[in-house]
Amino acid sequence: MRLFYHHPLVASARKVRLVLHEKRLAYDERVIEPWRESEELLGLTPAGELPVLVDEDQAVVSDHGAITEYLDEVYPDVPLIGRTPGERAEARRLAAWFDDKFYWEVTHQIAGEKLIRRVSANAAPDSRALRAGRENIQIHLQYLTWLKERRSWLAGDSLSIADLSAAANISLVDYSGDMPWEQYPEVKEWYVRVKSRPSFRPLLKDTIPGVPPAPVYTDLDF
Template sequence: MNRLFHVPLSPFCRKVRLSLAEKKVEVELVEERYWERNPEFLRRNPAGKVPILKIDGQLLTESAAICEYLEEKHPEPALLPRDPEGRYEVRRLVSWFDDKFHNEVTSNLLYERVNKKVMGAGYPESKNVKAGAKAIKYHLDYMGWLLDQRRWLAGNELSLADFAAAAHLSSLDYIRDVDWNRNANVRDWYAKIKSRPAFRSILADQIPGFPQPAHYADLDF
């Protein structure tokens, strides 16, 4: 059985979960408390990070590399375009969300509000939370601008860029940190993507101590 060692609200784990589900690759989810730095976990990945995917007799790490591996092993349905320009744009946006969005928004909101409590690492820093709440507005506006010109974030077909963005936003939506009324394009995009069968396990996540908001699993918001 394929196994994915993950943390439910990690956007990097969620991106891999969405790719696996979209490609109908069955996997057993194993929650990993990576911050405890268990020796067995560190043997799987000395970097001490999730996700880790056990598949095809291998242990794969780093979410972007895992997703590219899945694309090559399971090319249908495609999450990367065939043309170099299209592939570039998808990769650019995956990097945007996993780097810029993560550093400016996810780490300031999700990590402060949830990860610190779960890890016993103290209380949220209000200045970081305020910075994240300000930055997410800019990112939602940028997504709205992209969606003014395209059906999906990177073009006219669903791609890994959409899953990268949805992985971050769904984690933040779980803690009520996304203003879906800010941009109609983004709201409509998220409604489409969260209605996909691949999103079902994401919407079923339950985090002890952090109950789902009423709208989280509602396909009509």
């Protein structure tokens, strides 16, 4: 059986879970706390970082970007990186935008402080980081609004890794209760569509001991 190493608080691993579910690839899961060094993980990949996939043929694939590309190559039935080179470049550009830029400017500052810091160190969030995250998110949601006014999905006419990467990150900010939904109705409309997909259900069931999700997190009609 395919085995996927992840943690509900790791945004890039959430993206890969969405990819796996969109492609209807069954897997066993192994949840590893990313703030502790894991011998098991280091035995699989020198970075020792989540996520890691051990595929059915025992191929070990690590790095969220490499796993995503691998899954789209080996299981192309539900293509998630677009069809033409131009579409694929756009999906990858936007996925990287959310995996890197949004992650460091927003997810890390908000969910990193309110969720990971609480669970890993039982510590209160750093208020400067939180403030920065809440400020930074505005420009990203304005950009998402701009994209949504022009396209049905973020990178074009069909769902892609751009949507999954964005939704994975936003879902963690939403879990914290920090999404300013009322100011961004277009983004909300898009997120409701992603959140209503069967692939999203496992993520909505995530609960972190000691840090319950904001009520809006599981609500499909918020």
